[in-house]
Amino acid sequence: MPLHEDYTVRIDAFQGPLDLLLYLIRRAEVDVHNIPIHEITDQYFGFLKQIDHVDIDLAGEFLVMAATLIEIKSRTLAPPKARAEADGDGGAPAPRDDVDPRHELVQQLLAYQRYRNAAEELNHRRDEFRLRYAATVRPELDRAPVDAEDAGVELEDAHLLDLFDAYERIVGSIDFARLGEHRVEYDDTPIALHQEDLLDQLRRAPMRRASFRRIFEGRTRLEAIGLFLAMLELARQRMILVEQNEDGGEIEIAVVEDPVEESVSDDASRGSA
Structure with missing residues (x-):
C-alpha cells in the first residue's frame, strides 16, 4: 500500500x-x-x-x-x-x-x-x-455411602465420570452376541449433525429436557457414539446442562435457554393472549 x-x-x-x-x-x-x-x-x-x-x-x-x-x-x-x-557535543563519546x-x-x-x-x-x-468445560473426577475410594435420609441431596452438575458410567450401562445392556457377526463400520456423519439432532430432540421434549437413557433409545451403536460425543461438545460449549438430582440417580439433559429466543416466545404468547 x-x-x-x-x-x-x-x-x-x-x-x-x-x-x-x-x-x-x-x-x-x-x-x-x-x-x-x-x-x-x-x-x-x-x-x-x-x-x-x-x-x-x-x-x-x-x-x-x-x-x-x-x-x-x-x-x-x-x-x-x-x-x-553533533553527537559528540557535550563531552559524550561520539558514536561510530x-x-x-x-x-x-x-x-x-x-x-x-x-x-x-x-x-x-x-x-x-x-x-x-x-469455552472449556471443567471436569471433576470422583475418587471412588473416598466416596462415603449415601444414607437414606441424604438421598434427596441435589448435585449442581453431574460429574464427567457419571456420563461415562451411564453410557457404559447403556452399551452393556445391548447383547451384541445376538446380533451375529460383527462388522466394523465407518460413520462419517459430522458431529455437528448429531448436535443438531440432540438439540432438536431436547427442544421437542417436555420442559425441554430428557433423560440420558431416553436420548439413546432406538439408536444404533454408531448413532449412540455420535450422540454421546455431541453431548460432550454441547456441554463444553455450555449449550446444554447435565444434571443429576441424587447420587447414582438418573441423569437428565436440558437445553440452556436462549434469552433472546425466550423473550420472543414470551412476547408471542402475550400477543396471542
Whole structure:
C-alpha cells in the first residue's frame, strides 16, 4: 500500500506511539528493520494534525515520539562527519559513523511487538479457556455411602465420570452376541449433525429436557457414539446442562435457554393472549 494514501485514525485507538508506528509500518508493508523514516515521520505528523481535541495526558507520549522522529530524520539527512560532531557535543563519546540512527527505535519497536504478541496470545488462550468445560473426577475410594435420609441431596452438575458410567450401562445392556457377526463400520456423519439432532430432540421434549437413557433409545451403536460425543461438545460449549438430582440417580439433559429466543416466545404468547 502506498505510503501517501489517506487514512483516518484516532489517538485513543492506540496504546501508545509505538503502537501507532507499528500500524504505519504495517500499512506501508515495509520491514521494521528498514523503516522509511522520512515518509513515516511525515505520516506521523499528519496523524497528529488530525487531532482536534488533545488530551495532554494521552498525547504527551505521542509528542515525545514526534521529537524523537525529528531527531532521527535530521541525523539521517546530515553528512556522516557533521552527524558525528553533533553527537559528540557535550563531552559524550561520539558514536561510530556506521551506526544507523534508526537502530534504537527499531529495537524499541521489536521489543514492543514481542510484548504485544505475547499479550494477544494470552488473550486468545483466555478466550479458549472460557469455552472449556471443567471436569471433576470422583475418587471412588473416598466416596462415603449415601444414607437414606441424604438421598434427596441435589448435585449442581453431574460429574464427567457419571456420563461415562451411564453410557457404559447403556452399551452393556445391548447383547451384541445376538446380533451375529460383527462388522466394523465407518460413520462419517459430522458431529455437528448429531448436535443438531440432540438439540432438536431436547427442544421437542417436555420442559425441554430428557433423560440420558431416553436420548439413546432406538439408536444404533454408531448413532449412540455420535450422540454421546455431541453431548460432550454441547456441554463444553455450555449449550446444554447435565444434571443429576441424587447420587447414582438418573441423569437428565436440558437445553440452556436462549434469552433472546425466550423473550420472543414470551412476547408471542402475550400477543396471542
